[in-house]
Amino acid sequence: MRKSWRQMRILVIVLSFSQRLKLRKNNWESETYEFDEVLTEFSSQKRVYEVVAKPVVESVMEGYNGTVMAYGQTGTGKTFTLGRLGEEDTAARGIMVRAMEDILADIAPETDSVSVSYLQLYMEMIQDLLDPVNDNIAIVEDPRTGDVSLPGATVVEVRDQKSFVDLLRVGEAHRVAANTKLNTESSRSHAILMVNVRRSVKGRSEMDVSISGENGHSLSMMGSLRPPIIRKSKLVVVDLAGSERIDKSGSEGHTLEEAKSINLSLSALGKCINALAENSPHVPVRDSKLTRLLKDSFGGTARTSLVVTIGPSPRHRGETTSTIMFGQRAMKVENMVKLKEEFDYKSLCRRLDIELDKLIAENERQRKYFDDEVERMRAEAQCRIAEAERECKITLENEKMKYHQEYLDSIKVLEEKWKTHQKSPKRQIKEAESTSSDIREAHNLLQDEKMLRQSAEDEASDLMNQITHWKKLEATATAEVVKLRKMLDTEASQKEKLEEEIGVLRSQLLQMSMEADETRRSLDKGDGPGKIFPGLDSLASQTGSSQPREHSNGPKQPIAKLSEQVGLQKILSLLESEEPDVRVHAVKVVANLAAEEANQEKIVEAGGLTSLLVLLRSSEDETIRRVAAGAIANLAMNETNQDLIMAQGGVTLLSMTASDAEDPQTLRMVAGAIANLCGNDKLQTRLRGEGGIKALLGMVRCGHPDVLAQVARGIANFAKCESRAATQGNKVGKSLLIDDGALPWIVKNANNEAAPIRRHIELALCHLAQHEVNSKDIISEGALWELVRISRDCSREDIRMLAYRTLTSSPTLQAEMRRLGIKM
Numbered sequence: 001m002r003k004s005w006r007q008m009r010i011l012v013i014v015l016s017f018s019q020r021l022k023l024r025k026n027n028w029e030s031e032t033y034e035f036d037e038v039l040t041e042f043s044s045q046k047r048v049y050e051v052v053a054k055p056v057v058e059s060v061m062e063g064y065n066g067t068v069m070a071y072g073q074t075g076t077g078k079t080f081t082l083g084r085l086g087e088e089d090t091a092a093r094g095i096m097v098r099a100m101e102d103i104l105a106d107i108a109p110e111t112d113s114v115s116v117s118y119l120q121l122y123m124e125m126i127q128d129l130l131d132p133v134n135d136n137i138a139i140v141e142d143p144r145t146g147d148v149s150l151p152g153a154t155v156v157e158v159r160d161q162k163s164f165v166d167l168l169r170v171g172e173a174h175r176v177a178a179n180t181k182l183n184t185e186s187s188r189s190h191a192i193l194m195v196n197v198r199r200s201v202k203g204r205s206e207m208d209v210s211i212s213g214e215n216g217h218s219l220s221m222m223g224s225l226r227p228p229i230i231r232k233s234k235l236v237v238v239d240l241a242g243s244e245r246i247d248k249s250g251s252e253g254h255t256l257e258e259a260k261s262i263n264l265s266l267s268a269l270g271k272c273i274n275a276l277a278e279n280s281p282h283v284p285v286r287d288s289k290l291t292r293l294l295k296d297s298f299g300g301t302a303r304t305s306l307v308v309t310i311g312p313s314p315r316h317r318g319e320t321t322s323t324i325m326f327g328q329r330a331m332k333v334e335n336m337v338k339l340k341e342e343f344d345y346k347s348l349c350r351r352l353d354i355e356l357d358k359l360i361a362e363n364e365r366q367r368k369y370f371d372d373e374v375e376r377m378r379a380e381a382q383c384r385i386a387e388a389e390r391e392c393k394i395t396l397e398n399e400k401m402k403y404h405q406e407y408l409d410s411i412k413v414l415e416e417k418w419k420t421h422q423k424s425p426k427r428q429i430k431e432a433e434s435t436s437s438d439i440r441e442a443h444n445l446l447q448d449e450k451m452l453r454q455s456a457e458d459e460a461s462d463l464m465n466q467i468t469h470w471k472k473l474e475a476t477a478t479a480e481v482v483k484l485r486k487m488l489d490t491e492a493s494q495k496e497k498l499e500e501e502i503g504v505l506r507s508q509l510l511q512m513s514m515e516a517d518e519t520r521r522s523l524d525k526g527d528g529p530g531k532i533f534p535g536l537d538s539l540a541s542q543t544g545s546s547q548p549r550e551h552s553n554g555p556k557q558p559i560a561k562l563s564e565q566v567g568l569q570k571i572l573s574l575l576e577s578e579e580p581d582v583r584v585h586a587v588k589v590v591a592n593l594a595a596e597e598a599n600q601e602k603i604v605e606a607g608g609l610t611s612l613l614v615l616l617r618s619s620e621d622e623t624i625r626r627v628a629a630g631a632i633a634n635l636a637m638n639e640t641n642q643d644l645i646m647a648q649g650g651v652t653l654l655s656m657t658a659s660d661a662e663d664p665q666t667l668r669m670v671a672g673a674i675a676n677l678c679g680n681d682k683l684q685t686r687l688r689g690e691g692g693i694k695a696l697l698g699m700v701r702c703g704h705p706d707v708l709a710q711v712a713r714g715i716a717n718f719a720k721c722e723s724r725a726a727t728q729g730n731k732v733g734k735s736l737l738i739d740d741g742a743l744p745w746i747v748k749n750a751n752n753e754a755a756p757i758r759r760h761i762e763l764a765l766c767h768l769a770q771h772e773v774n775s776k777d778i779i780s781e782g783a784l785w786e787l788v789r790i791s792r793d794c795s796r797e798d799i800r801m802l803a804y805r806t807l808t809s810s811p812t813l814q815a816e817m818r819r820l821g822i823k824m
Contacts, residue, residue, distance in 0.1 A: 580624075
């Protein structure tokens, strides 16, 4: 969607009670200027926010980009209006704090997200206020759309107001300020707060997809063929440094250079405003990094509010007039706002993958249930058949033995009677009648035996019938098994059809994505106020790219001039002077020269490294020791110089200095030198043997954050080199850091509040865990929990992914995680 209207609202905060801005030239002549709103010194911060920023914040929540910017002379209240935290008095809260309160109150935490970047433009270098080490962020411009982004900036997700205020406090602590005649705390840089809002558009209709099976029942899968829609917008709050005249501010030295840089960037901004106000075909946005960053705010797609601050003093009438005219010209600039909506294809794919996993799991569960049921029925049928056959066999044997015994007894009785009759014929005749009765009785017995035999045969027939019945049951069970197997085959074919449907859905999604990209490209080629331009994701990623520092082509520094005039050899000879002040000044000059890479080779060749090591060994002056250690740290950044430092016993001297010194700055310099040496793969064993690691761990007694940051950097460098050597097969056995007792300190400080300390320690812990031989110590010292936390909560994606790969690639750590019930 695209709306066309003038999105620039001009606000002037004056120190005179009037609803109309009037600038007096003298007692009888004055000039009157009209703005969208004029606020006096009696206007509350709440009133200023509601007039200036609240409409912009509401537009941001609707999906449009917005900018709130303050412009004016030094000391007229820009930082007070925008960045006041209001910790002591909540009514004094500035626009930044109030805007975030409204944003957090309007979003849904389950589906929406808010992330923040806080930067400063200092001396034409974009520096990260949330990560001061990141001090030269590059501007990346999309060649197709022209949108600018800062991939190297730190992006922090904000969940509550307290964490946001803490981020602002950290950023303000790192912002550059100085004392001038116009302001005791004059901002020397342009502060830029970027708030990225990602909102899910609710109320979109979804449809059900139903797949019918051959067995009569249906499998339902809830899914939306149309992906969810998200809106991405960005709120930019810019606190510009104050314009000033050198003769009034009294700037000199480095402060003078800062003032020149500020005035040049503000001049470039003024040129862009003039070109836009006059509809010039060329707008010089590339004259300054400030104008490149604010390209979208003036003449772009953002809804912008400009706060112009002035003071009533006639002494600054020229600056006041210039500020007012800047606001008048800015009122003529028109922006064309865009609604930025995108399809969330990733969310739809995740939802379809989840449904597919559920269906596959349900199919496998049913298949296992069928297999178990078939096996149970087969086992039960076999048991019943075996039992019936056994009972039948026993019964038949018993009956056979019984009838055989009765038959033998009858034969024996008859034989005895026959023998008796043969011996006594007379008696046989006499007993004929009794014999006939016996024959009848035998006949009756034979009849009974026949009946018993018939009964046994009937019972055997019943048993055979039972066996036949059980065999029929077995056949029925076999048929049921066949039927179940057919059902399983049917389910398998349904699964294949379902996978084909999923493939079709994915191809449709791919086609929709390609059509959306084609539509976006075709629309981007069009122009005119009536066309709709798709939104582009301008969120800064967390993967940074560093650019080399830009060196000025101006006059050489005074120290470089001094080196050329006096000669390096003469300066080095002054290091051996008997006058303490001369040695102090000489070692400071050498340290400054050593900071430039071009001078390091000359210093070493002239014997400067040896002289610095002698000073470190013999001098008792804390200043000399501190500066000499700093110069050695600068020289130790070169790999060739690192070998020379080790060969001349530099690590032993640095270790002795670390054990004797109490000054935090001296310890910081010593720790920095050892940390640089820790990054050399070839010096690992020698460095540890000469006490380098023990010295680093000994310096943590100081507790100073700068010292701890250098110690953490050295441990991270050492662990990285060890990990690389182990991967290449050049090192076996446990880490030397663990042998020297560094692991407990690493675990204790893995979640340190200071970002530089925490980042280096997280890297060191990940590199230590990559070597399998260190896994038992990692587990015993409790470092496994820290690795899991890093893989989930680390703000830097590269460290978070390194921790995840380390956990998933180590069998020992995986086994311990399963034992503890930790899921990735």
